[in-house]
Amino acid sequence: xxxxxxxxxxxxxxxxxxxxxxxxxxxxxxxxxxxxxxxxxxxxxxxxxxxxxxxxxxxxxxxxxxxxxxxxxxxxxxxxxxxxxxxxxxxxxxxxxxxxxxxxxxxxxxxxxxxxxxxxxxxxxxxxxxxxxxxxxxxxxxxxxxxxxxxxxxxxxxxxxxxxxxxxxxxxxxxxxxxxxxxxxxxxxxxxxxxxxxxxxxxxxxxxxxxxxxxxxxxxx
Amino acid sequence: xxxxxxxxxxxxxxxxxxxxxxxxxxxxxxxxxxxxxxxxxxxxxxxxxxxxxxxxxxxxxxxxxxxxxxxxxxxxxxxxxxxxxxxxxxxxxxxxxxxxxxxxxxxxxxxxxxxxxxxxxxxxxxxxxxxxxxxxxxxxxxxxxxxxxxxxxxxxxxxxxxxxxxxxxxxxxxxxxxxxxxxxxxxxxxxxxxxxxxxxxxxxxxxxxxxxxxxxxxxxxxxxxxxxxxxxxxxxxxxxxxxxxxxxxxxxxxxxx
Numbered sequence: 030x031x032x033x034x035x036x037x038x039x040x041x042x043x044x045x046x047x048x049x050x051x052x053x054x055x056x057x058x059x060x061x062x063x064x065x066x067x068x069x070x071x072x073x074x075x076x077x078x079x080x081x082x083x084x085x086x087x088x089x090x091x092x093x094x095x096x097x098x099x100x101x102x103x104x105x106x107x108x109x110x111x112x113x114x115x116x117x118x119x120x121x122x123x124x125x126x127x128x129x130x131x132x133x134x135x136x137x138x139x140x141x142x143x144x145x146x147x148x149x150x151x152x153x154x155x156x157x158x159x160x161x162x163x164x165x166x167x168x169x170x171x172x173x174x175x176x177x178x179x180x181x182x183x184x185x186x187x188x189x190x191x192x193x194x195x196x197x198x199x200x201x202x203x204x205x206x207x208x209x210x211x212x213x214x215x216x217x218x219x220x221x222x223x224x225x226x227x228x229x230x231x232x233x234x235x236x237x238x239x240x241x242x243x244x245x246x247x248x249x250x
Numbered sequence: 251x252x253x254x255x256x257x258x259x260x261x262x263x264x265x266x267x268x269x270x271x272x273x274x275x276x277x278x279x280x281x282x283x284x285x286x287x288x289x290x291x292x293x294x295x296x297x298x299x300x301x302x303x304x305x306x307x308x309x310x311x312x313x314x315x316x317x318x319x320x321x322x323x324x325x326x327x328x329x330x331x332x333x334x335x336x337x338x339x340x341x342x343x344x345x346x347x348x349x350x351x352x353x354x355x356x357x358x359x360x361x362x363x364x365x366x367x368x369x370x371x372x373x374x375x376x377x378x379x380x381x382x383x384x385x386x387x388x389x390x391x392x393x394x395x396x397x398x399x400x401x402x403x404x405x406x407x408x409x410x411x412x413x414x415x416x417x418x419x420x421x422x423x424x425x426x427x428x429x430x431x432x433x434x435x436x437x438x439x440x441x442x443x444x445x446x447x448x449x450x451x452x453x454x455x456x457x458x459x460x461x462x463x464x465x466x467x468x469x470x471x472x473x474x475x476x477x478x479x480x481x482x483x484x485x486x487x488x489x490x491x492x493x494x495x496x497x498x499x500x501x502x503x504x505x506x507x
Contacts (some may be wrong), residue, residue: 150309151351155365155417156340165368169355 033217040041040208040221047204048225055200056187059122063129063186064179071132071141072163085134092131098192100124105196121193125186133182140175141167173244180237184230191226259320260285260344260452266305266315266327268298274313275301277476283421285320286450290457290467290484294499297473298302299456303425306334306454307345319420343421344414350406350431352398352413358385359394362413370417377416384412388442404435412441422446422453429458460503464488472496 071090073085092100104118115123144167152162205222209215259282265389266279275298283289289320291299304310306317308325311333323338352361359381366377385391386415388408398406407427416424424443428436440462447453447466463470463484472495473481480493491497 080432147347147349147351148353150345151347151353153309153337154307154340154345154347156369157365158337161368165364166355167352239374 033214036212036214037217037221040205040218043208044201044204044218044222044225047199047201048229049175051185051194051198051200052202053229054191055118055121055125055190055198056183059125059190060129060186062122062126064133066126066130067133067137070130074134074138075141085176089131089134092128097124097128097189099194100128100234101192101196112212117193117197119192120196121198125190125193128189129182129186133179136175136178136182137171140171143174144170173241176237176244180233180240182234187233188226191222258285259283260287261306261320261454262316262318263302263306264316264318266299266302266312266317268305268310268312275476276305276315277478278305279315279473279476279478281471281478282480283439283452283454285420286452287469288447288452288467289454289469289471290463291454291471292457292460292463292499293473293479295450298476299473302473303454303456304345306339306421307343307423308333308339308347309345311336342419343423344417344419345423346407346410346414346427348426350398350410350430351404352406354398354408357394358390358396358398358401358409361398361409362416365413366416366418381412381416385409386446388412389438398434402435403431404438407435407439408442411439411446415446420452422451424453424455424457426456426458458503460488460500472499474499 070085070088073081074089074109076082091121099126101120104115104124105117108115108120148166148170149162152166153159157165190198190200191202197203202222205218209218212218261283262496263282264280266276267274268276279298279302281289291303293299301310305312305315311331312327313329314327316324316326317339319330319339319342323341325336327336350359352358353364354363362381362385363377366372366380367374382391382394385394388411390405390408391399391410393405393409398409401409411427427443428439431439436459440459442479443453444462444466455463455467467484470480470482470484471478472487472491472493474495480491480496482492488500491500
């Protein structure tokens, strides 16, 4: 028991370190890029252009219709057969970003559409262009609506970064596997990793609550 | 600003046609607004009066017709018209909506200054001075930092009017400005509109308040079924309408029971 306790203490820092230097940055970078992709796709969907809307629809359909793990394999193990070898980290960022883009596009589209049409017209009547109305009037109001579902997506993404262990990214779960390869203490290490994921997600939930509170005044009543 | 020679024509609307699918809402609307004139558009629900008003601000794009301001812009609509080209109409007119449509994420002061500061790019000091004066005028000086959600319906609509005035338009457009209000709040908004009319602002007003139209409007345009049925001085059209459809409508509103 004592040696288990010691192993737990000894592994805690390496795992936390992997979370801080790999899992969390991977999630944050991918989510940031993914949100940009999502916004682009959402705007294409509501653009009124049949071509743009169809492109976005097909993209979203492919992303949502295929497993994340398979997407990782296609990029990391599949692309080399086409002569394009991508390193583990870039592969992971590409896949997680595109995946986030597909899932969050529908969230953003729904959030934008939830803002009453009168807000667009009010923007126009004070002289704003469509673009200015979008970022000055519509998006701030859509953001409040989008925060809960986007937080969900981000929390999912944080946990999904563990899949990157399979394409050799040295994130937290891969670190746990490396330690078990030496110690054979599977239960202890994997539960410790699970615990750290849980703590991160608890912190994110708290962050979500405070963000929702701060955006409260943005809601039309 | 609008007060000027009352004889000069400010806006000429001619031949406005508009269909939504198979539903022909406007079938050739003509009317003019002179500088300093208050024109009330009245008529039964579905007569097209709100659609006609929205065409003046480019919020609705007619299928045909012209909206011409004296001194420009003059916009001629036809099939394939690019909605973006109607934007220039907003340089001369500003709209007050039935549902106020204030921006909920901006304070009252930001609501009324966002257009002048960010679109018209006028000097900040001048815009703030104008906003302070106009908010005080409508009795909302102490609400500048408040958010729209914390205001009553009548206060919100007064902010909506200030937001339109801040743009320094030549023509104010009111789309049933009191229809969404609780009855006890209607008066405070009508008082503001009446004062603006007395100051000589030019306005087009879609309203169901016939008594108010009679009190404030110079000219009444009665619409029914997408056409202008009768136009004339307010006192005449509302007191002694010539057309049978106008007569029936006025009777119905004045004696609903």
